[in-house]
Amino acid sequence: MLKKHWPVILLGIALLVGLALPLATGASAPGFYIEVLLGGLMTGVLYSLVAMGFALIFKASGVFNFAQGTMVLFAALAVARMAESMPLWVAILLAMGIMVVLAFLIERIVLRPLVNQEGVALLMATLGVTYFLDGLGQIVWGSDVYEINLGIGKEPVMILQNVFEGGILVNKEDFAAALVATALVAALAVFFQKTPTGRALRAVADDHQAAQSIGIPLNWIWVIVWSVAGFVALVAGVIWGSKLGVQFSLSQVALKALPVVILGGFTSVTGSIVGGLIIGVGEKMSEVFLGPILVKTFDLAGGGIENWFAYVLALLFLLVRPEGLFGEKLIDRV
Amino acid sequence: MFYRENGQFKSSYASDLQMLPILQDRLFMAGLLVVAFVAVPLFVSDYLFLAILIPFLILALAAIGLNLLVGYCGQISIGHAAFMAVGAYSAYNLALRIPQLNFLVVLVLSGLIASAVGLVFGLPSLRIKGLYLAVATLAAQFFMDWLFARVKWFTNYAPSVSPAPIEIFGWKVDSPLDKYLFVLCVLTVFTLLARNLVRGHIGREWMAIRDMDVAAEVIGIRPVYAKLTAFAVSSFYVGVAGALWGFVQLGAWEPLAFDLNLSLSLLFMIIIGGMGSLLGSYFGAAFIVTLPILLNQVPAALGVPIPTAMNAHLESMIFGALIIFFLIVEPQGLARLWAIGKEKLRLWPFPH
Amino acid sequence: MAGESNARAARIGEVILALEGVSLAFGGVKALSDISFDVREHEVRAIIGPNGAGKSSMLNVINGLYHPQQGTIRYLGREYHDMDPHEVAVSGIARTFQGLALFRGMTVLDNIMSGRNLKMHTNILLQALRIGPALREEIAHREVVEGIIDFLEIQAYRRTPVGRLPYGLQKRVDLARALATEPRILLLDEPMAGMNLEEKQDMCRFILDVNDQFGTTIVLIEHDMSVVMDISDRVVVLDYGRKIGDGTPDEVRGNRAVIDAYLGVSH
Numbered sequence: 039m040l041k042k043h044w045p046v047i048l049l050g051i052a053l054l055v056g057l058a059l060p061l062a063t064g065a066s067a068p069g070f071y072i073e074v075l076l077g078g079l080m081t082g083v084l085y086s087l088v089a090m091g092f093a094l095i096f097k098a099s100g101v102f103n104f105a106q107g108t109m110v111l112f113a114a115l116a117v118a119r120m121a122e123s124m125p126l127w128v129a130i131l132l133a134m135g136i137m138v139v140l141a142f143l144i145e146r147i148v149l150r151p152l153v154n155q156e157g158v159a160l161l162m163a164t165l166g167v168t169y170f171l172d173g174l175g176q177i178v179w180g181s182d183v184y185e186i187n188l189g190i191g192k193e194p195v196m197i198l199q200n201v202f203e204g205g206i207l208v209n210k211e212d213f214a215a216a217l218v219a220t221a222l223v224a225a226l227a228v229f230f231q232k233t234p235t236g237r238a239l240r241a242v243a244d245d246h247q248a249a250q251s252i253g254i255p256l257n258w259i260w261v262i263v264w265s266v267a268g269f270v271a272l273v274a275g276v277i278w279g280s281k282l283g284v285q286f287s288l289s290q291v292a293l294k295a296l297p298v299v300i301l302g303g304f305t306s307v308t309g310s311i312v313g314g315l316i317i318g319v320g321e322k323m324s325e326v327f328l329g330p331i332l333v334k335t336f337d338l339a340g341g342g343i344e345n346w347f348a349y350v351l352a353l354l355f356l357l358v359r360p361e362g363l364f365g366e367k368l369i370d371r372v
Numbered sequence: 373m374f375y376r377e378n379g380q381f382k383s384s385y386a387s388d389l390q391m392l393p394i395l396q397d398r399l400f401m402a403g404l405l406v407v408a409f410v411a412v413p414l415f416v417s418d419y420l421f422l423a424i425l426i427p428f429l430i431l432a433l434a435a436i437g438l439n440l441l442v443g444y445c446g447q448i449s450i451g452h453a454a455f456m457a458v459g460a461y462s463a464y465n466l467a468l469r470i471p472q473l474n475f476l477v478v479l480v481l482s483g484l485i486a487s488a489v490g491l492v493f494g495l496p497s498l499r500i501k502g503l504y505l506a507v508a509t510l511a512a513q514f515f516m517d518w519l520f521a522r523v524k525w526f527t528n529y530a531p532s533v534s535p536a537p538i539e540i541f542g543w544k545v546d547s548p549l550d551k552y553l554f555v556l557c558v559l560t561v562f563t564l565l566a567r568n569l570v571r572g573h574i575g576r577e578w579m580a581i582r583d584m585d586v587a588a589e590v591i592g593i594r595p596v597y598a599k600l601t602a603f604a605v606s607s608f609y610v611g612v613a614g615a616l617w618g619f620v621q622l623g624a625w626e627p628l629a630f631d632l633n634l635s636l637s638l639l640f641m642i643i644i645g646g647m648g649s650l651l652g653s654y655f656g657a658a659f660i661v662t663l664p665i666l667l668n669q670v671p672a673a674l675g676v677p678i679p680t681a682m683n684a685h686l687e688s689m690i691f692g693a694l695i696i697f698f699l700i701v702e703p704q705g706l707a708r709l710w711a712i713g714k715e716k717l718r719l720w721p722f723p724h
Numbered sequence: 725m726a727g728e729s730n731a732r733a734a735r736i737g738e739v740i741l742a743l744e745g746v747s748l749a750f751g752g753v754k755a756l757s758d759i760s761f762d763v764r765e766h767e768v769r770a771i772i773g774p775n776g777a778g779k780s781s782m783l784n785v786i787n788g789l790y791h792p793q794q795g796t797i798r799y800l801g802r803e804y805h806d807m808d809p810h811e812v813a814v815s816g817i818a819r820t821f822q823g824l825a826l827f828r829g830m831t832v833l834d835n836i837m838s839g840r841n842l843k844m845h846t847n848i849l850l851q852a853l854r855i856g857p858a859l860r861e862e863i864a865h866r867e868v869v870e871g872i873i874d875f876l877e878i879q880a881y882r883r884t885p886v887g888r889l890p891y892g893l894q895k896r897v898d899l900a901r902a903l904a905t906e907p908r909i910l911l912l913d914e915p916m917a918g919m920n921l922e923e924k925q926d927m928c929r930f931i932l933d934v935n936d937q938f939g940t941t942i943v944l945i946e947h948d949m950s951v952v953m954d955i956s957d958r959v960v961v962l963d964y965g966r967k968i969g970d971g972t973p974d975e976v977r978g979n980r981a982v983i984d985a986y987l988g989v990s991h
Contacts, residue, residue: 102503151700159447162643163699165636170692173685184378187397239586293632296507325538336523345517353496360500385863385870565852572858573837573852573865575842580827580838587825590787591905592842603850648829667794 045358053316059154072327073208075319076345081168081210081217082318084281085233088357089298089310090226091267097305098239098263101149104164107293108171109268111286113137113177113256118184118284130276137263137268145260184284187277188214217353219311226266226307239263294323297352303365312363375717380481391567413549421548429555430616435641435653436566442639442646444570444707445602446582447497448506450637451513452610454493457630458516459486459611460618461526479558483585486611498596501567502679504514513632518629527627534624544672546568551620558616562609566650569605578602579648602710610638640691644698646707655706663687725974736957737765738844740941741786741817746795748781755781756792763909765784768935769943770952770973773962774985779945781913782962786943787819788812800908814842816905822914822945827885832897833882836872839904840865855900867910872900892923896930903934908936912944916951924948928955938952944959953977 039266080254088110095103101110103167112135120129148163242259250256275284298317302309325344330345357363375396383695388523392398438452462482465474473481493512497505516630520526523675538545538554545554569575577598580588618625637660645656667687702708742762748755752896755778763769771779784790786797789810795805799815818839826837844865850858873879876896881889886897895915902910913930916924932955934940952959952973959976961969962986969976976982 067402104473134546134580148696155703159505159699159703160504161506162639163696165639166692166695168692169688169695173688173690173692177682178687181681277720293510296510298505300507306574342518342522346511346514349507349514353508356500356504361505375801385866386859389859389862389866534777568854569848569852572854573841573846574848574851576830576834576838577841578917579829579834584825584831586789586809587821587827588826588838589809589899590789590813590819590821591836592810592837618920635908 049165049354049358050190053320055183057319057326059327074322076208077212077320078211078319079315080216080318081322082119082315083212083311084274084278084314085295085298085318086311087215087222087232087277088295089217089269089302090223091270091274092299093302093304093307093310094226094267094270094293095263096299097307098242099149101160101164101261102269102304104161104234104258105171106267106271106295107169107290108175109137109140109271110275110278111284112140112171112175112275113268113272114186114279114284115179115184117272117276118186119179121186124348130272133272134269137272138265141264141268142261144264149258158297172286181286183278184279186196186284188280190274197288211277211281215281218273218277223271223307223311226270229266233263294348297348299362300352300360301355301362303362306364307329309364321347375409375714375720377718388539389571391571392482403672405560414555419547420571421552425556425659426548429547429552429559430613430621431638431641431661432654432657433559433562433616434610434613434638435645436650436658437606437613437647438565438638439642439647439650439653440566440569440578440609441602441606443649443652444575444582445578445644446601447494447599447602448502449509449512449606449635450506451493451509451511451516451632451635452517452606453614453630453632453634454484455490455607456614456617456656457520458489459483459605459614460625460630461520461533462611463619464484465526467535468478469477473539475540479615482615483608486614488602489610490607490610491600494600494607497599497603510632513635514629517627517631520630531561532624532626533618535619538619545620552615555616555620558612562612563650565607570650574598574601582648630641640695643695644705646705649707651706651710652705652707655710659706661716663690673680698699733957735939736767739763740765741784741825741943742798744796746782746792746797747978748778748785748790748792749817754965755790756785759795759962759965759967761960761967762971763941763943765908765941766935766939766959767950767957768931768944768955770956770959771943771945771962772947772949772959772976773954776964777962778965779962780913781965783819783913783943783945786812786817786911787918794818799821810842813907815906816906816908817911818902818905819908819911820895820902820913820915821919824894824898825892826894826898828885828887828899831883831885832878832889832900833869833873835897836869836900839901840869843904845955859983861883869900869904872903875903875933876900892919892926895919895927898925899930903938907940909943912942912946914947916944916946916948924951926933 074255086224091106091109092103095101095106100150109343113136116133117126117129124132124346143168148167149160151165160232200257227234230240237260238254238259241252241254249259293315295314298310298313301316303314312360321344324347329343377393380393380395382393387393392401412425434452434456439449441449441452450603459482462485463478466478466481467475493509496508500508535539539600540554543550545551558707570578577588577593578601580593581590581595582596582601588598608709614630618629622629640658641660642653644659645654646652664687667683667690698705739762742760744760745759746759748961754780757783759778764899772784773779775867781790785792788804788807788811792805796805799817802815827838830838846858846861854862873882876899878893878896878900881893881897885905886894899915903910912931919927923976927950931942931944932961935942944956956973957969959969960967961976961979961982968981968985969979971979
């Protein structure tokens with residue numbers, strides 16, 4: 039077993055060592071270290087939220103939805119703008135309705151005609167959807183920065199002051215986000231395992247034709263899947279939007295979710311969570327601790343490791359374990 | 373009745389293997405070249421050169437490069453602008469630090485450097501394919517973005533670079549007409565080379581890998597060689613295009629000039645134009661270059677004013693819709709429509 | 725008829741390919757168990773057996789597409805068990821596929837020319853300029869391919885994209901492409917599947933011609949017993965991944981185990 043999995047094990051050890059170094063070498067105070075760690079975990083949770091949408095759609099329809107990020111933005115924009123003239127919870131409900139309609143339209147116009155083409159064609163089609171939604175969203179909802187006010191205070195809270203010197207700064211919003219994400223995952227798990235629709239979705243993910251032959255209506259399933267993904271996008275959008283403000287760059291943040299699904303496995307919701315946490319923590323840690331070292335050694339202009347850490351990690355994973363940590367192994371039969 | 377092959381028999385393999393075996397095609401190509409090299413310079417305004425023709429030609433070169441990799445060899449890359457950046461920055465640094473070098477040499481060297489980088493980032497294609505490879509190529513994009521933005525040596529410690537104007541054997545390439553002719557020459561040569569490659573055994577290797585890589589292996593094609601050469605040649609073309617884009621089209625640029633949007637634009641060009649077709653690369657480039665201008669002029673001409681802020685968004689929507697449209701209706705793009713048109717022309721005026 | 729097969733028998737040479745103790749498993753599924761048989765040069769060797777017996781897997785093992793967990797393949801004096809498919813091709817073993825593995829984006833001519841790739845060696849730069857050695861090489865190999873096109877009577881379809889051809893013709897192109905690699909051994913995976921009587925007769929004729937004129941050793945998987953009995957020199961019978969018969973067509977026909985396997989008698 040060691041012989042077969044040595045690259046992954048090596049990678050894991052490298053990551054753990056990298057994680058432990060700042061603490062071990064005393065380069066940073068334990069309290070600060072934990073703050074960065076928590077910050078990374080929180081960011082990771084947010085990435086997971088977006089990645090979950092990817093995994094859901096891929097799991098059930100084999101399509102890689104490049105447009106997931108844009109769906110996050112679209113949903114967030116809808117909520118932000120509608121909340122200007124109605125209570126927040128109404129806006130959220132209406133936005134959910136819009137996402138369902140969107141799911142329906144995508145299935146009808148994009149997925150159904152392309153159902154026989156290979157994955158790359160569908161990927162490019164979702165690319166088309168991305169561009170379309172980007173443009174549409176900004177024409178309909180506008181392209182300024184908008185606010186979503188969830189009513190959770192933005193001031194950070196100091197905890198564990200008696201354990202660590204100076205205490206640890208924790209963001210209440212991030213904490214709420216983590217709670218919501220956990221609840222969402224639990225709900226999804228229940229949905230997939232216990233409900234008939236969930237079982238049908240898993241059947242479709244396994245084998246389209248077999249599922250059809252036992253009477254599962256493929257088209258409806260896809261509408262449901264994209265709606266659920268839309269719902270996940272909505273939750274992600276509301277949380278991200280409340281944290282960062284709703285703006286165009288939100289859809290770019292979602293591009294980060296790609297490495298997350300690579301790490302976790304394209305077909306695994308659990309993988310999205312684990313992958314998101316690894317990338318969130320890894321990014322933050324390398325930005326805060328590794329960044330200054332690189333800047334000094336190579337005379338760089340500022341950090342920005344965050345921009346590529348996730349991708350390079352994903353690249354390494356693709357080379358040693360393309361199916362990710364929790365994904366299904368791909369077998370090529372001739 | 374004009375486009376008939378009748379009477380054009382070939383009596384040797386050499387003549388059958390020529391690039392344009394049908395006389396009418398040869399005449400058409402000759403005419404096209406005359407128009408491009410002679411008529412256009414005589415009649416076209418500077419504005420058209422700068423706004424349409426020059427970007428069209430350079431992007432066509434980049435599209436050919438990407439098409440060789442994606443359309444002919446079937447390896448997806450959605451971070452190809454990274455190699456344009458490598459080409460551009462290589463050219464800049466070469467021209468800056470070794471000013472005695474002839475610009476043509478600089479161009480070729482930049483292409484080779486981009487080729488080497490492309491080769492490295494093409495290594496994942498040996499183990500993964502399809503959309504996994506697509507994500508890996510994004511790593512190239514973002515890493516290069518970061519590299520040129522942060523490692524100050526590349527930009528000579530300035531936030532943006534602006535190279536000196538090109539001079540080749542005493543010919544100063546700075547007027548729009550000069551630039552157009554220079555780029556046109558490069559394009560003609562490179563298109564010819566690409567066409568030969570595609571018709572040769574390496575082209576068949578690429579297409580075999582694209583169509584069924586297992587079968588290709590079984591008839592003795594080495595996937596490693598085919599995929600890596602595809603990446604190398606593709607990156608060469610794209611690197612040269614990047615150098616031209618920076619030096620000729622932009623004049624001065626920042627790292628973000630070669631970002632993900634450019635990569636995606638290249639991909640759109642070959643999807644809409646036609647994957648696996650050199651002609652398609654030209655169609656796609658022409659489309660991408662003219663669409664924004666059409667969007668600007670046509671509604672105003674029709675009396676329907678659209679605020680300029682909305683233009684970018686509308687463009688986005690139209691791109692998206694067109695991608696989906698082409699993928700559904702004609703996945704082989706405009707090139708296929710052109711081929712169908714030619715086939716109909718063969719029969720004209722008979723219906724079938 | 726007897727005179728013909730005697731002439732054929734006289735031509736059959738030494739063993740050039742031998743499988744020894746080959747076992748192949750996927751996860752828990754055993755596709756092949758301890759298979760050993762040999763193939764003599766210039767002969768027509770048939771592999772038969774019920775569906776799922778492991779026949780295609782066996783060809784895949786010979787090709788290098790699957791690497792057996794146990795056993796080796798001896799070919800031209802060399803033993804191997806994990807060669808890459810393209811090395812196997814270069815050493816002279818070619819193959820057609822049951823489910824047609826043609827390159828759908830190319831014409832018939834290009835498909836067959838791609839079979840010559842393993843013999844074309846001019847570098848990329850010369851190809852790009854298409855002068856001198858590159859052009860001469862292209863023309864020389866084109867001549868060889870045209871010979872194969874004549875041989876298989878598909879001249880009219882040279883420039884047709886393969887996807888547009890009827891099934892029988894596609895199979896012929898598959899065969900042509902394999903022939904283009906100038907193999908010593910040709911592995912044919914159900915070359916007559918899905919053909920009508922006329923097409924089968926044509927294909928039989930082509931296969932025998934290949935064996936006669938070029939001396940190519942043929943190993944073929946086939947379900948049609950009349951074809952097998954007619955054209956093969958020796959037969960291997962597989963069932964559930966095991967060898968249950970090996971000999972001339974007449975010997976195998978009378979073998980109890982073979983009859984049981986085909987009639988589905990449980991054992």
